[in-house]
Amino acid sequence: xxxxxxxxxxxxxxxxxxxxxxxxxxxxxxxxxxxxxxxxxxxxxxxxxxxxxxxxxxxxxxxxxxxxxxxxxxxxxxxxxxxxxxxxxxxxxxxxxxxxxxxxxxxxxxxxxxxxxxxxxxxxxxxxxxxxxxxxxxxxxxxxxxxxxxxxxxxxxxxxxxxxxxxxxxxxxxxxxxxxxxxxxxxxxxxxxxxxxxxxxxxxxxxxxxxxxxxxxxxxxxxxxxxxxxxxxxxxxxxxxxxxxxxxxxxxxxxxxxxxxxxxxxxxxxxxxxxxxxxxxxxxxxxxxxxxxxxxxxxxxxxxxxxxxxxxxxxxxxxxxxxxxxxxxxxxxxxxxxxxxxxxxxxxxxxxxxxxxxxxxxxxxxxxxxxxxxxxxxxxxxxxxxxxxxxxxxxxxxxxxxxxxxxxxxxxxxxxxxxxxxxxxxxxxxxxxxxxxxxxxxxxxxxxxxxxxxxxxxxxxxxxxxxxxxxxxxxxxxxxxxxxxxxxxxxxxxxxxxxxxxxxxxxxxxxxxxxxxxxxxxxxxxxxxxxxxxxxxxxxxxxxxxxxxxxxxxxxxxxxxxxxxxxxxxxxxxxxxxxxxxxxxxxxxxxxxxxxxxxxxxxxxxxxxxxxxxxxxxxxxxxxxxxxxxxxxxxxxxxxxxxxxxxxxxxxxxxxxxxxxxxxxxxxxxxxxxxxxxxxxxxxxxxxxxxxxxxxxxxxxxxxxxxxxxxxxxxxxxxxxxxxxxxxxxxxxxxxxxxxxxxxxxxxxxxxxxxxxxxxxxxxxxxxxxxxxxxxx
Amino acid sequence: xxxxxxxxxxxxxxxxxxxxxxxxxxxxxxxxxxxxxxxxxxxxxxxxxxxxxxxxxxxxxxxxxxxxxxxxxxxxxxxxxxxxxxxxxxxxxxxxxxxxxxxxxxxxxxxxxxxxxxxxxxxxxxxxxxxxxxxxxxxxxxxxxxxxxxxxx
Numbered sequence: 004x005x006x007x008x009x010x011x012x013x014x015x016x017x018x019x020x021x022x023x024x025x026x027x028x029x030x031x032x033x034x035x036x037x038x039x040x041x042x043x044x045x046x047x048x049x050x051x052x053x054x055x056x057x058x059x060x061x062x063x064x065x066x067x068x069x070x071x072x073x074x075x076x077x078x079x080x081x082x083x084x085x086x087x088x089x090x091x092x093x094x095x096x097x098x099x100x101x102x103x104x105x106x107x108x109x110x111x112x113x114x115x116x117x118x119x120x121x122x123x124x125x126x127x128x129x130x131x132x133x134x135x136x137x138x139x140x141x142x143x144x145x146x147x148x149x150x151x152x153x154x155x156x157x158x159x160x161x162x163x164x165x166x167x168x169x170x171x172x173x174x175x176x177x178x179x180x181x182x183x184x185x186x187x188x189x190x191x192x193x194x195x196x197x198x199x200x201x202x203x204x205x206x207x208x209x210x211x212x213x214x215x216x217x218x219x220x221x222x223x224x225x226x227x228x229x230x231x232x233x234x235x236x237x238x239x240x241x242x243x244x245x246x247x248x249x250x251x252x253x254x255x256x257x258x259x260x261x262x263x264x265x266x267x268x269x270x271x272x273x274x275x276x277x278x279x280x281x282x283x284x285x286x287x288x289x290x291x292x293x294x295x296x297x298x299x300x301x302x303x304x305x306x307x308x309x310x311x312x313x314x315x316x317x318x319x320x321x322x323x324x325x326x327x328x329x330x331x332x333x334x335x336x337x338x339x340x341x342x343x344x345x346x347x348x349x350x351x352x353x354x355x356x357x358x359x360x361x362x363x364x365x366x367x368x369x370x371x372x373x374x375x376x377x378x379x380x381x382x383x384x385x386x387x388x389x390x391x392x393x394x395x396x397x398x399x400x401x402x403x404x405x406x407x408x409x410x411x412x413x414x415x416x417x418x419x420x421x422x423x424x425x426x427x428x429x430x431x432x433x434x435x436x437x438x439x440x441x442x443x444x445x446x447x448x449x450x451x452x453x454x455x456x457x458x459x460x461x462x463x464x465x466x467x468x469x470x471x472x473x474x475x476x477x478x479x480x481x482x483x484x485x486x487x488x489x490x491x492x493x494x495x496x497x498x499x500x501x502x503x504x505x506x507x508x509x510x511x512x513x514x515x516x517x518x519x520x521x522x523x524x525x526x527x528x529x530x531x532x533x534x535x536x537x538x539x540x541x542x543x544x545x546x547x548x549x550x551x552x553x554x555x556x557x558x559x560x561x562x563x564x565x566x567x568x569x570x571x572x573x574x575x576x577x578x579x580x581x582x583x584x585x586x587x588x589x590x591x592x593x594x595x596x597x598x599x600x601x602x603x604x605x606x607x608x609x610x611x612x613x614x615x616x617x618x619x620x621x622x623x624x625x626x627x628x629x630x631x632x633x634x635x636x637x638x639x640x641x642x643x644x645x646x647x648x649x650x651x652x653x654x655x656x657x658x659x660x661x662x663x664x665x666x667x668x669x670x671x672x673x674x675x676x677x678x679x680x681x682x683x684x685x686x687x688x689x690x691x692x693x694x695x696x697x698x699x700x701x702x703x704x705x706x707x708x709x710x711x712x713x714x715x716x717x718x719x720x721x722x723x724x725x726x727x728x729x730x731x732x733x734x735x736x737x738x739x740x741x742x743x744x745x746x747x748x749x750x751x752x753x754x755x756x757x758x759x760x761x762x763x764x765x766x767x768x769x770x771x772x773x774x775x776x777x778x779x780x
Numbered sequence: 781x782x783x784x785x786x787x788x789x790x791x792x793x794x795x796x797x798x799x800x801x802x803x804x805x806x807x808x809x810x811x812x813x814x815x816x817x818x819x820x821x822x823x824x825x826x827x828x829x830x831x832x833x834x835x836x837x838x839x840x841x842x843x844x845x846x847x848x849x850x851x852x853x854x855x856x857x858x859x860x861x862x863x864x865x866x867x868x869x870x871x872x873x874x875x876x877x878x879x880x881x882x883x884x885x886x887x888x889x890x891x892x893x894x895x896x897x898x899x900x901x902x903x904x905x906x907x908x909x910x911x912x913x914x915x916x917x918x919x920x921x922x923x924x925x926x927x928x929x930x931x932x933x
Contacts, residue, residue, distance in 0.1 A: 084875070689875055
């Protein structure tokens with residue numbers, strides 16, 4: 004980042020950005036002083052605060068060949084969110100490129116060159132939209148300058164059109180390809196000299212295309228990888244071709260922290276195709292991104308390696324796992340439910356809650372449970388590593404290529420610059436591939452085969468048994484209602500093992516970023532409130548799962564708000580709109596959160612008006628209030644996460660046998676400006692389906708520290724019959740706000756909305772996920 | 781030793797009889813469009829056609845794969861397969877795309893057998909193919925589009 008230390012280029016909204024340009028000052032520069040951190044701590048937000056920051060140098064991101072082919076570098080990992088299409092589209096639009104003459108190049112993992120690449124936290128577009136616009140605008144202006152020089156005229160007389168620059172008065176034209184070599188020799192214009200396109204000049208950005216609620220509007224511009232995907236040519240982690248490739252699988256400790264006491268590989272080595280057995284050292288607890296350790300079987304093909312693994316005899320030392328070896332989910336749940344009845348660390352409070360509860364006309368209380376889950380991307384973890392001449396090269400589907408580079412370098416004792424990370428397409432990520440453990444494992448095996456590439460393949464059982472699990476959670480809520488059913492007091496205790504336990508001695512309490520995912524930032528206006536976080540120890544690896552702790556927080560809070568409405572005898576929508584209180588903008592620091600998804604609270608306050616708006620939109624689109632038949636009901640939930648706003652209404656039916664039919668889902672979503680609405684819709688559609696699985700099916704349980712589900716026969720995820728019969732996405736056009744996240748915020752309100760709908764249909768309240776067979780009998 | 785016909789090409793391969801067809805296709809023949817997802821016929825990512833019928837290659841021993849094997853790589857040359865692929869593109873079905881080869885293979889086999897399926901037939905036939913990204917509504921719409929019926933998503 005080249006801006007002065009004391010300054011930052013604010014992650015300003017598109018409108019403010021363009022207004023600034025129209026007013027003559029090219030960029031909005033803002034000095035920010037975070038008073039909350041104590042006087043003169045300098046703070047940065049957004050992309051600027053991420054490791055590696057942002058880069059907007061056109062020479063890094065845009066290359067134009069003499070024949071006009073435009074190559075745009077995508078620095079973020081593609082895992083289904085469509086960033087290779089959407090971010091490249093942003094650049095192509097600003098540049099003025101013909102979409103049919105654009106290709107994408109995937110950046111290697113290198114923060115120092117490409118800025119932050121950690122594809123996580125729903126950040127890709129919100130952090131890279133503006134740098135990409137600027138890089139492309141700079142490139143376009145260089146092309147315009149080159150044309151002006153060619154014609155001996157002022158740049159004010161020329162203008163870029165689609166893939167060409169035109170001299171206005173004479174109508175002369177030069178193609179981008181013809182200008183490329185000359186343009187490359189020019190100096191890159193400074194940021195103050197950049198003029199971004201006005202909204203009406205854009206061809207792709209913000210334009211609705213594709214399938215919109217069942218109607219095909221237009222398929223242009225085509226997805227970058229679309230054709231490769233449908234023809235089987237797209238390259239995922241296990242698809243990179245190599246000569247002389249070795250294939251490996253690892254037998255890992257069944258319990259987190261256990262180690263190999265002894266092993267016998269005699270039979271394994273007899274399996275045809277098995278070449279070698281290699282012991283992988285773990286690093287103990289906390290594991291962080293390090294391998295769990297175990298025994299690797301290396302063979303001439305994947306199947307031989309798997310067969311060889313079956314033939315291994317391994318004695319595991321479970322003592323080393325400590326009390327993880329007695330971790331059993333049913334007992335753990337009971338212990339958390341008990342702990343939830345005791346006060347915990349107070350993270351936010353106001354008013355006299357005890358008095359409010361004491362004086363309440365009615366008291367409501369409930370305990371909610373959400374189990375461990377595995378991300379289970381369809382592509383299990385896989386990585387190929389080749390170590391040669393003191394250098395390591397990695398080909399892997401990783402969300403965080405820089406962390407992959409650094410951790411592999413650390414494991415091998417190499418300098419990071421001697422490690423190259425090639426990011427393939429990811430066959431789904433959902434947080435699993437934020438952890439580069441599988442690349443480190445592959446590197447550890449490759450050390451035994453210097454010069455030869457080694458591919459480590461995880462089986463589905465490996466993936467589910469040894470996931471970085473979504474934290475199991477218990478949430479206890481209690482509310483006091485007055486004569487009118489209005490809330491006078493709100494107590495919420497949340498208990499989950501922390502992701503912090505992965506990297507440091509178990510903190511047993513949620514960290515700031517975990518609490519900030521919808522717990523202390525909950526939007527309701529209640530006169531007296533206390534939010535507490537009692538302890539909860541971790542016994543397995545806990546990690547990010549799409550939308551992370553927003554899942555249990557939204558599940559509990561949105562279910563409970565419905566329970567309050569029922570207790571008050573009020574309509575759910577009317578009740579929660581009242582509970583939200585007056586439209587206002589909540590600064591995160593005033594509710595005990597110092598994180599705010601890393602974003603500037605002035606640009607990204609929690610905006611109750613926007614929250615209300617999506618609730619009103621989703622409910623009106625769903626026909627809230629209409630009469631429903633017997634066994635049928637509408638359910639609502641909403642949530643603010645990743646600085647975006649989501650509300651969902653489900654229409655469900657439950658028959659006498661307890662069979663659930665999801666007739667329809669209406670999701671309303673406000674992420675501020677929409678770069679590529681088509682992919683936003685697809686993300687929300689997918690979030691609804693994934694969320695249905697969280698509500699109804701998905702659970703990993705442990706007995707004596709061992710995961711009891713290992714494949715899709717027992718770890719259930721949604722199938723086509725589970726999807727809503729009709730699915731409607733309602734995007735709120737809100738270009739004046741700062742851009743919010745898209746990949747994750749669709750997910751948190753799905754489970755509570757579905758369970759609230761089940762209650763509306765049946766009168767049965769679900770407080771334990773997944774629903775499973777709770778509707779039967 | 782196994783003799784296989786894949787996408788019209790004949791292969792003489794030195795592989796054990798019980799080796800699953802999936803790994804023969806991927807690791808030995810080198811066609812990478814057929815994916816590994818579960819290894820136990822639970823997800824459908826490995827779906828190929830054997831004599832026109834959709835099978836799960838991850839649980840099919842190579843010795844049982846007698847006849848014409850067709851993989852996703854050959855679908856562009858298949859009149860039904862190419863129609864399905866085009867519908868997938870038109871409706872922007874894929875997110876990560878990893879499962880979509882298997883989805884397309886399964887959908888193509890369905891449409892070959894039942895050119896004008898009812899919605900319930902499609903849902904039934906596709907229930908064995910998992911998509912973690914949750915693209916089911918678009919998959920359904922794309923199959924209806926490929927069958928000549930206007931799809932609702």
